[in-house]
Amino acid sequence: xxxRRTVLxxxxxxxxxxxxxxxxRAAEVSEIRLDWAxxxxxxLVLKEKGFLEExxxxxxxxxxxxxxxxxxxxxxxxxxxAIDFGSSAGAAALLARINGNPVKVIYAYSRPEWTALxxxxxTNIAGPADLKGKRIAVTRGxxxxxxxxxxxxxxxxxxxxxxxxxxxxxxxxxxxxxxDVDAWAGLDPMMAxxxxxxxxxxxxxxxxxxxxxxxDVREEFAKAHPDLVKTVIAAYEQARAYSLAHPEALxxxxxxxxxxxxxVIAKQLERTDLSQPAIGTTQAESIRAAGLAxxxxxxxxxSTDVAAAVDGLIAPQFNPAPGR
Numbered sequence: 001x002x003x004r005r006t007v008l009x010x011x012x013x014x015x016x017x018x019x020x021x022x023x024x025r026a027a028e029v030s031e032i033r034l035d036w037a038x039x040x041x042x043x044l045v046l047k048e049k050g051f052l053e054e055x056x057x058x059x060x061x062x063x064x065x066x067x068x069x070x071x072x073x074x075x076x077x078x079x080x081x082a083i084d085f086g087s088s089a090g091a092a093a094l095l096a097r098i099n100g101n102p103v104k105v106i107y108a109y110s111r112p113e114w115t116a117l118x119x120x121x122x123t124n125i126a127g128p129a130d131l132k133g134k135r136i137a138v139t140r141g142x143x144x145x146x147x148x149x150x151x152x153x154x155x156x157x158x159x160x161x162x163x164x165x166x167x168x169x170x171x172x173x174x175x176x177x178x179x180d181v182d183a184w185a186g187l188d189p190m191m192a193x194x195x196x197x198x199x200x201x202x203x204x205x206x207x208x209x210x211x212x213x214x215x216d217v218r219e220e221f222a223k224a225h226p227d228l229v230k231t232v233i234a235a236y237e238q239a240r241a242y243s244l245a246h247p248e249a250l251x252x253x254x255x256x257x258x259x260x261x262x263x264v265i266a267k268q269l270e271r272t273d274l275s276q277p278a279i280g281t282t283q284a285e286s287i288r289a290a291g292l293a294x295x296x297x298x299x300x301x302x303s304t305d306v307a308a309a310v311d312g313l314i315a316p317q318f319n320p321a322p323g324r
């Protein structure tokens with residue numbers, strides 16, 4: 001005789017199996033959503049060549065692309081669940097994570113000098129100290145914004161000593177050329193265009209204060225689908241290797257995306273190093289230094305453990321294999 005307890009136990013087991021199957025189906029991914037950005041040249045090649053689409057096709061997973069106009073937009077998209085992978089500056093990712101955006105840094109698509117402080121020739125602005133009382137165009141929550149804060153800090157100033165005009169990067173360049181602002185915390189390739197097309201001046205540069213160009217992933221996605229994270233990084237590695245082997249193709253992809261002259265894109269690429277994709281101590285130190293500067297400036301709360309936040313941000317376990 002089959003005991004009632006046995007039947008109930010078996011029935012409970014079946015329910016558990018069905019529930020588990022339901023959870024597995026819910027966890028299946030039919031589409032991966034990434035951004036592309038003109039400040040992330042590798043993303044343009046990845047999108048153009050279709051390396052990721054090719055890798056995911058056997059699994060029936062589609063790829064959807066969304067343009068990010070700045071780190072702030074990429075991180076907003078990630079926080080809202082609109083994309084799974086986004087391009088940002090390392091320091092911008094740290095600031096976002098401290099503010100509650102659960103992202104992980106998994107890859108370094110570039111080591112750029114992509115930001116500097118820019119002005120018109122006739123303003124007589126020669127250094128950060130000259131920005132006191134001036135109008136400065138800046139995109140909040142991006143590397144140029146963080147770069148500006150650190151530059152002002154070195155001159156003994158804060159954001160309150162100037163008038164910040166919050167604009168997206170391209171609009172910041174336009175505002176500078178129209179005379180609506182006195183300076184702009186620039187970002188390539190718009191910054192290179194300002195130099196070449198408008199004769200604007202990069203009056204303050206510090207390559208070491210430019211944090212890395214990094215690929216971020218939603219932490220929830222990384223935990224649920226580590227295999228797909230590795231697939232995305234492998235495709236990025238294909239695109240990076242292709243970019244290094246075919247510099248003309250990289251330049252042409254940027255020209256097509258930005259509609260900017262080749263001379264402008266060449267200037268951007270002069271300042272862009274694509275040779276160090278692995279995430280680790282070097283990026284962590286750069287991001288930590290930016291975080292501490294922001295903390296000293298009062299942008300990050302004094303109670304924040306910046307080192308711990310950086311450790312929580314960086315995810316080296318997804319690094320591509322050496323030699324790839």
